[in-house]
Amino acid sequence: xxLVVVGSVAFDTIETPFGKTNKILGGAGTYISLASxxxxxxxxxxxxxxxxxxxxYIRLLxxxxxxxxxxxxxxxxxTFFWKGIYHADMNSRDTIATxxxxxxxxxxxxxxxxxxxxxxxxxxxxxxxxxRVIERLxxxxxxxxxxxxxxxxxxxxxxxxxxxxxxxxxxxxxGEARRLSxxxxxxxxxxxxxxxxxxxxxxxxxxxxxLLFDKKQVFFAPALPLEDIFDPTGAGDTFxxxxxxxxxxxxxxxxxxxxxxxxxxxxxxxxxxxxxxxERLVNLSQKEINKRVLNFIDLVQFNCRLADLF
Ligand code: AMP
Numbered sequence: 001x002x003l004v005v006v007g008s009v010a011f012d013t014i015e016t017p018f019g020k021t022n023k024i025l026g027g028a029g030t031y032i033s034l035a036s037x038x039x040x041x042x043x044x045x046x047x048x049x050x051x052x053x054x055x056x057y058i059r060l061l062x063x064x065x066x067x068x069x070x071x072x073x074x075x076x077x078x079t080f081f082w083k084g085i086y087h088a089d090m091n092s093r094d095t096i097a098t099x100x101x102x103x104x105x106x107x108x109x110x111x112x113x114x115x116x117x118x119x120x121x122x123x124x125x126x127x128x129x130x131x132r133v134i135e136r137l138x139x140x141x142x143x144x145x146x147x148x149x150x151x152x153x154x155x156x157x158x159x160x161x162x163x164x165x166x167x168x169x170x171x172x173x174x175g176e177a178r179r180l181s182x183x184x185x186x187x188x189x190x191x192x193x194x195x196x197x198x199x200x201x202x203x204x205x206x207x208x209x210x211l212l213f214d215k216k217q218v219f220f221a222p223a224l225p226l227e228d229i230f231d232p233t234g235a236g237d238t239f240x241x242x243x244x245x246x247x248x249x250x251x252x253x254x255x256x257x258x259x260x261x262x263x264x265x266x267x268x269x270x271x272x273x274x275x276x277x278x279e280r281l282v283n284l285s286q287k288e289i290n291k292r293v294l295n296f297i298d299l300v301q302f303n304c305r306l307a308d309l310f
Contacts, residue, residue, distance in 0.1 A: 013097075231273060
C-alpha cells in the first residue's frame with residue numbers, strides 16, 4: 001500500500017569514539033524512507049534540499065525505488081546541516097550544529113501522485129509543518145504516524161498537542177514520553193499520551209528496546225544485543241521507517257501486526273548502528289533482514305515448565 005514520508009533530507013557530520021565523517025547523507029526523511037523501502041512499494045518522500053545537494057544522493061534514493069517528486073530543490077538555499085558528537089558510552093551525544101537553511105521556511109508541497117496515500121509517516125519536524133501535510137491531503141490516510149522531540153515540547157507545545165491529536169501512532173523515546181506526560185512511570189505516561197488523541201503509542205528506549213501501547217495492551221520488543229555499535233545516528237528514524245514500511249506492505253494495522261512491525265523496525269535499527277550514517281542501510285538484502293528477525297525470535301523465546309506454574 002502507498003506510503004508518504006515527510007522529514008529532513010540533510011548533510012550530517014558525525015563524530016563517534018570510532019571515527020568521524022565529513023558531510024554525509026543524513027536526515028530523518030532519508031533514514032525513514034530508506035528503511036521503509038525494504039518493505040513498502042515505492043515510498044514517496046516530501047522534503048526540501050538546497051542547490052548544494054548532490055544528484056548522486058537523489059539517485060541513491062531513487063535506486064531504492066523511492067519517489068522523489070516531492071523533494072523540492074531550492075536553487076537559492078543550502079541543505080539542512082547537522083553535526084553531532086557522541087560520548088564514550090554512545091548513548092548520549094552533543095549537537096554541535098543545527099543549520100536549518102532551506103528547512104527554516106519549508107512549505108511542504110504534495111504532488112498530485114502522492115494524494116490518496118494510505119500511510120503517512122511524519123518525521124521529526126515542526127508540528128506546524130507536520131499538520132500542514134495532514135491538512136493538504138485531500139483524503140485522510142488509513143494510518144498517520146508521527147515522531148517528535150523535546151525541542152518542540154519546549155518551544156511550541158500548543159501546536160504540538162494539536163498535531164498529536166490528529167495522528168494514529170506517536171513514536172517517541174522514553175525521555176520525550178516523560179517530558180510530554182509529566183509522568184516518570186512509562187505506563188502512566190502512556191495513559192496520558194493516549195488520552196491526547198493517538199490510538200497507539202511507541203516508546204523507544206534505545207539499546208533497551210521499545211514498547212508498544214494501546215489503551216488495553218502493551219508489547220515489548222528488545223533491541224538486539226550487538227557486538228559492534230559504530231554510529232547510532234538515525235537509529236530512531238530507521239526504526240520508524242521499518243515499522244511504517246512493514247505496515248504499509250499489506251495494510252494490516254491490527255495490534256498483532258504492529259507487534260511484528262515493531263520487531264521489523266528494531267531489526268532495521270540494529271543494522272543502521274553498525275556503520276556510519278546510511279552506509280549499512282543502503283546495501284541490505286532481504287535475506288539479511290529475515291535472518292535478523294529470526295535472531296529476535298530466538299532472543300525472546302522461552303518455554304515454561306508447566307510444573308512450575310501449577
Ligand atoms: P536521530 O539519531 O534519530 O535523532 O536522527 C538523526 C537525524 O536527524 C540526522 O540525520 C539529522 O540530520 C536529523 N536532524 C537532527 N536535528 C534535526 C532537526 N531539528 N530537524 C530535522 N532533522 C533533524
